[in-house]
Each structure stands twice: as C-alpha cells, then as structure tokens.
Amino acid sequence: MTTTTEKTKRPRAAANVRASATARAAGVGRGARSVAGAAGRVIRPPAAKLWSKVWTRVAPVVGVVTPTGWLVLLFAVVSLVLSAVFGWQEFTYLGTVLLAAVVLSAAFLFGRASYGVFVELNPRRVVVGDRAMGRMLVTNVGARPLSGTRMELPVGKGIAEFQLPAMKPKDEHEELFAVPTNKRAVIVAGPAESVRGDQLGILRRSLKWADAVDLFVHPRTVRLLPTAAGLVRDLEGQVSKTITNNDIAFHALRPYVPGDDRRYVHWRTSARIGQLMVRQFNETRRSQLTMIHTSREDLYASEEEFELAISVTASIAAQVIRDGVQMNIVSERGVWRTQSVTSMLDSSSRVEPVGKVYPTVREFARELTKRLPAPSVVMMIGGSKMTTLEYRSVETLFGQDTSQVAFHVELGAQPRISSVAGLTVITIGDLDDLNRLVRGVSS
Structure with missing residues (x-):
C-alpha cells in the first residue's frame, strides 16, 4: 500500500x-x-x-552592359519564358532577336587602345561671360595602328563627343572645344574616355585617359580705391579704447608705481608737481578684417541676388588683399583661401547656395569665427531676406572696439547708407554702386 x-x-x-x-x-x-x-x-x-x-x-x-542592354536582356528572358509556357511563336521570335542583338553587339567591344591624351584649357581662370577654349590632343603611343573610335570628354555637366579617325603609330589628332562660362563655377574637364560599343547602346566599353582639369569661372568684380575696402585709414594700426603702458597713441598721465618703465616718466610734469608721473597710451592694434558671407539660399530672393552678393564680397576682398591688410572670409562651408587675390577668387567660384546648415545666422558666425584672430573690422554680407535683427545678432559677437559694417544686398534697390544702433548698414542693388558706397563709409 x-x-x-x-x-x-x-x-x-x-x-x-x-x-x-x-x-x-x-x-x-x-x-x-x-x-x-x-x-x-x-x-x-x-x-x-x-x-x-x-x-x-x-x-x-x-560592367559593359548598359541600362538599355539590361532592358533588352530582361525582355528577351521574359519573351522566351512566355514562349515556353504558352507556346507562342511570336515571343520565341522576339526573344531570339533580342538575344542575337546582344551577341552581335559584343563584336563592337573588341579592339586595342593605346592612346596618349592631353587636355588643356586656355585660360585656366576666366570671369563670368569671358571666352574659354579647350584643346584635346590624342596620340597613338602604341606600336600598332588603331581603328577609329569615339572619345568622350566630360565638361562640367555636359559631355563633348569626338570621333577619332584610324591612327598609325605616333599619329596625333587634335580637337578644339569651347567651354561655357555664363555662370560662376568650377568647371571640371575630363577625364577623357575612349568608348567602344554598338550603335544601339546595348554594350559599352570605356577606358579613361588623362586627368581632369579645372576651369575657374570667377565672379564679376569692380576695382575699389586703396584702403577704402578695409575702412582702414592709419598706417600703424587702429587705436582702441584699451589702456596700456607702452604704445604710440598717448592717452593721459598717471602717478608712478614701482615697476613702471622709467622711459615713460614725464619729467617736466613730475618736476612741476613734485611727483613722478608716467605716460599712459591707447592700445593700437594691427588691422584685421573678418568678412562673414552667408550663403543660405533662403536669405536671397533670387539666384541673381546671390551672385551679386558673391561679387560684392570678392570685390572688397580683392582690394583688401592688394592693400596688404590681414583678413579672413567665412561662409557656411568653411574659411576661404585668402593668400592671394587669385586664391580668394578661386574660393569664391566654389561657393554654392546651401540650406540651413546652422540654426541661426548668429550661430553660423560664432562657429566659423571663434578660432580666427580678433578682428578690428567686421563686414557682414547677406541677401534681401536677411533682417536687421539678424545683422544685430552677429554684431553682439564682437567687442565695442570692433568696427562693423553690414552689406544688405537687394537686387535693383537704391544705394543708401544707414545706421542702426551703431551698426552701419549699406544697401546695394548694383555692383557698380559699390565703389561710391564704400568710399562714402570710409570718408
């Protein structure tokens, strides 16, 4: 149990x-x-x-199959499948013809290629609207004759096509072409490609030759008067309100304290009042210009207005560099090269309208200028949709000793100079007015 x-x-x-x-x-x-x-x-x-x-x-x-070729292959396979399933002779014929086209196209891919290609642009730097020509020199560097082929040369967003003839060893063939320069840009020409393939574009075999060459299309600029561009009117530097013990610009006298340099003792005043008195000075600073060019697309009314703003910045910067004043230019994509007028204009050719990279214009200016030397002059360049409040927000980033000028670019507007709470605002609607406006501010 x-x-x-x-x-x-x-x-x-x-x-x-x-x-x-x-x-x-x-x-x-x-x-x-x-x-x-x-x-x-x-x-x-x-x-x-x-x-x-x-x-x-x-x-x-x-890789030799083009998008058209893949489409032909797809239709061929689908046609043969339908023929096998339903027994339709029409699809058998269609699939066979399409496959035969692909096979026959392969015959156009064979052939040797031993080219030496030299691409040259003359000149390498032009102003918007100027004439620019290119030359492509093709040489048969091999030991065997070459049959005729097609050469393609990308130029900016387009492609120039040239038909090369049959070439014996050491033969040369030259092609000339024009480069469109109706818009500021950096136009890349090349690399050149020799292309073999059928006329229907089913198969394509290409080989790259030579390196790409850059053509810089600079913005239109105007020549400004010397020193007017930087608003600098002194040789030694700009006098600030900061007091220092040794400099050039005399400020006042004060009683001597131990440690003061006796070279700055004012003996006549000391003898008269019976107390050692030393000189004080206003600190002078070497001129340092910072230009803040906003390239936000939503701050400009049109593409023409954006191009006008680029021209304004480039015109002022070119004269500042000629005057030998230290300067920096910033836009949303970084700091421009300003070692020479040419390098600055090359940088201006690369500037394109951008979206809202930074939350505000002030944030953009703060981030891009915080590692730059303290400026004595700040210039802000913006479009017609940039408000006075946004200019003022950038103004607060710099000290009271810094001269600040805002260029309000408004295409077709009447030129004028105004002052808003100490900020000089220059409204410009035509590049030809820039010289007179800047001269009016610096006078």
Missing part, C-alpha cells in the same frame, strides 16, 4: 526529471546555437573572400 507521502514524492520526482530534461535540452540548444554561430563565423570570411574574387572577375564583364 502506498502512503500519502510516497504519492507526493513521485510527482515531484517526475517534475524534477522533466525540469532537468528541459534544462539539458535548453543547454543542448544553446550549445548548438553557439556551434552554429562559430561555424558561421568560420565559414563567412572564406565565402566573402570567394565572392570578392568571383565579383572581381565578373564585374568587368557585367
């Missing part, structure tokens, strides 16, 4: 057996997963390496 205690123990034992079996099964599952994971880690690298080797071999073959 089984007691109650034995009946109770048996279910518990069975439960323990089931629990241990479940635990062992879970352990086996975890072990299997860990083994599978380890196996996967071991197998994946060789598989990836194998796939990389296969793709290296296959990519050149697949």
